[in-house]
Amino acid sequence: MIERLRNSLGRKAVVSVPMIWLLLFFVVPFLIVLKLSFSEALLAMPPYAPLLTWTHERVLAIQLHLANYHFLFTDALYLDSFLYSLKVAAVSTLLCLLLGYPMALGITRAAPERRNLLLMLVILPFWTSFLLRVYAWIGLLKDDGLINTLLMSLHLISEPITMVNTSFAVYVAIVYSYLPFMILPLYSNLEKHDRSLLEAAADLGAPPWKVFLRVTWPLSIPGVVAGALLVFIPAVGEYVIPSLLGSANQIMIGRVLSDEFFENRDWPVASAVAILILIVLLGPIILFQRYRSRELEAAS
């Protein structure tokens, strides 16, 4: 009896310790952001109106409530950078898919003993610093960088092409950084395909492109969705890449949030931006969660 009591206590501890941690460091912070996004900026430390004083004047409170959001929708800067971020993320996701899909397929079709090596080569950059790999692109894309120097010495161009601080550089660096996130779920999907299906289709006279369109592609949709979400979701909020390589005129929403927070010290507006990013990403996040839980169920 004591034994069983101790066991159930042990189980409770195993569940509740991480649960409390996650509630304290994920749920509570999120609620604070939500609350703060309805607050008012003050020149103080911390720079926002106290959170719990509005109860007596509900009417006033409601006015304050929407001020930050109203501000976000009236100032073109915010809407523009939101749309720009979504565009960058969507285009980068598509480019990752265009490059990552054939790579993942190529790895599954490689000789079995080489497959692990190729897979390791995909993962390896992920273990080296993301920041330093983005930094490497400055050296490649600069006006006097490797690519311009190379093109000029080959007399393909006479003037250096400006690539740093443009959207082009942002696309290149995002595709470069997130490519492994596209390839890995695609690979784990493609690897499981039944080869005999492909052979059967080919035996029945289907040309390779038709085998691909009718068999491989439809079967790989879950992998495509997972990879696309793994690229799209973080790319929307990307901060480091546009800070180092992006243009000063078109800023992404992650940069807006951090500028509002660190430069303007307007914490409530920064919180409102965060809440809007979350609302936009809620659909993709739920979709991804559903995919992941299905994967885990299938594994067990």
Add this chain to the structure above:
Amino acid sequence: MSARRPLLLPTVLAFGFAFLYVPIVSMIVYSFNASRLVTVWDAAHSPTLKWYFSLFDNAQIMGAAWLSLKIAAMNACGAVVLGTMVGFALARYGRFRGRGLLAALSTAPLVLPEIITGLSLLLLFVAMEQLIGWPEHRGVTTITIAHISFSLSYVAVIVQSRLAGFDDSLEEAALDLGARPAAVFARITLPLIAPALLSGWLLSFTLSWDDVVISQFVAGPGSSTLPMVIFSKVRLGVSPDVNALATLMVLIVAVGVAGSAWFMRRRELTRVREMQLAAAAGS
């Protein structure tokens, strides 16, 4: 299948790997370049190790590296403990109250943009400081807590999928024979999931060692981590000793990966040999 497809895929594969590795290789090459201009190759004085010396002489970078190392190690240990609890509960406890909540909460950090995680954690720390006076200053403690909070999710996923690969009959048998759950965990489960714990530890370490966005939010004055120092350095302009730093980091990772591949291969070979011996003995 036709001859065209086998040609197309390897071509894309080669292009993709070139895309992934040219930037890294260029950093390595230029770390030995004598010229201050990162992209001009000074053939007369290169290769040189002077950027490596200036790197080791740079007290700011060395101090930040040491701080990052400490935070990364503490984070990895904390994340492995909490993440294993989550992974174990989700894989072995069946249906329990709060399972859905735990599963959702433990995967949320994987998909939340870093900038939101960073902002919300800082706001929490500020609010806590006002309410209970802790944490008094932002610094190593707050960075470590923030890192554990997102790293534990990765560990949980790794542990859970490793446990899903084993059925629990061994554990059940030990329990039926009267072993205490703690003993079963230590003697059976832990050895089974040891590889998952190791990769979870290494992954958590890397995530923390690499993080700049979240650290920037929750760090205080005087607690700049290595990525934070690099980030502010690089924003001001290119500096050649960063190439040297990158080369060292690539070298460490490459040695680690090659070492673990060799180790796994050896284990695999041993297993094959044991199976051959067993087969020979059986026949």
